[in-house]
Amino acid sequence: MTNPRPLPQRRRTLRTAADLVQAGLVEAPRLEALQAVAERYAVAITPALTDLMDATDPADPIARQFLPDERELVTSPEELADPIGDEVWSPVKGIVHRYPDRVLLTPILHCPVYCRFCFRREKVGGEEAVLAEADLTAALDYIRAHDKVWEVILTGGDPLMLPAAKLKSLIGAIEDIPHVQVIRIHSRVPVGDPERVGPTLLDALTTSKALWLAVHCNHPKELSPAAEAALSRLSGAGIPLLGQSVLLKGVNDDPETLAELMKALVRNRVKPYYLHHPDLAPGTGHFRLSIQEGQALVAGLRGRISGLCQPTYVLDIPGGHGKSPLAKGYVEGVTVTDWQGRPHTYPPQ
Numbered sequence: 001m002t003n004p005r006p007l008p009q010r011r012r013t014l015r016t017a018a019d020l021v022q023a024g025l026v027e028a029p030r031l032e033a034l035q036a037v038a039e040r041y042a043v044a045i046t047p048a049l050t051d052l053m054d055a056t057d058p059a060d061p062i063a064r065q066f067l068p069d070e071r072e073l074v075t076s077p078e079e080l081a082d083p084i085g086d087e088v089w090s091p092v093k094g095i096v097h098r099y100p101d102r103v104l105l106t107p108i109l110h111c112p113v114y115c116r117f118c119f120r121r122e123k124v125g126g127e128e129a130v131l132a133e134a135d136l137t138a139a140l141d142y143i144r145a146h147d148k149v150w151e152v153i154l155t156g157g158d159p160l161m162l163p164a165a166k167l168k169s170l171i172g173a174i175e176d177i178p179h180v181q182v183i184r185i186h187s188r189v190p191v192g193d194p195e196r197v198g199p200t201l202l203d204a205l206t207t208s209k210a211l212w213l214a215v216h217c218n219h220p221k222e223l224s225p226a227a228e229a230a231l232s233r234l235s236g237a238g239i240p241l242l243g244q245s246v247l248l249k250g251v252n253d254d255p256e257t258l259a260e261l262m263k264a265l266v267r268n269r270v271k272p273y274y275l276h277h278p279d280l281a282p283g284t285g286h287f288r289l290s291i292q293e294g295q296a297l298v299a300g301l302r303g304r305i306s307g308l309c310q311p312t313y314v315l316d317i318p319g320g321h322g323k324s325p326l327a328k329g330y331v332e333g334v335t336v337t338d339w340q341g342r343p344h345t346y347p348p349q
């Protein structure tokens, strides 16, 4: 190797606007404005993702997803602090119980990286982000007391950010609840911090119950050799993998990119599960497209790529009404029907 570049800034997770300037990812004149963004919404970009970024390209899909942007300080009237209505369905801290047969459990609100379009951006990345032991006990007691709960979905934040020993004991405690048959984890770790998927983490994920992992990934470029190797370690450990993506303006809202993304997931043994319409999270207007545009893109995937590669395009209806498919035929005008048959106007009036 000739002329090895000094890498110290790029070898650690970047968390402040100053870090981003020092790493050459943003220009110095933007420092102050981006400091204001970072104060409002957590920033973290791992070396795995900085390596994939071409910061000289304003349209770079990785930069767009993870680099803070001045536009995040603009909140439009239809945007909501709790965009999918988690709070209405939260009986105890750390639990969201919206559907009878499954609950969300959020043991930690830290992530390896903070996506700029995150629907829980008002909650994640704070200082008290780990569910206190007493709250976790109460959350597990809640699940034990509700025998209709068939599936526990660990989400956050990113559950794979828990110390491995803590994750292992949590999974063990869930495994011991007789009526819980399935454990699902939603994570950005395989893409955001693939090195974390090592023997210790795999050991923590070992359980006699069915454990499914939903991997968040929005652009084929995110599937670097390191991310692919992490996915291979997970599938090799017998963990079925699902893909969860968000349809994002300027990132994946064109037919070629979407098709490549879905194919890249399937090639890595990840079954595309949901393609989410972007939520009405504060300061994320620059990522949103219309449902009609989304429908056209999704319709274009049918026939173009294998049925294995087809995700379900969904909207999480604001107000806590749940997810509804958006493919053509489900939507009349701008009224969306939820799982209990109730109509909702979108965006909410």
Ligand SMILES: *Cc1c(COP(=O)(O)O)cnc(C)c1O
Pocket: 084, 089, 096, 097, 098, 099, 102, 103, 104, 153, 323
């Ligand atoms: C998304 C979500 C689920 C999971 O829904 P699936 O359709 O089973 O993937 C469960 N509970 C809540 C509160 C959710 O937001």
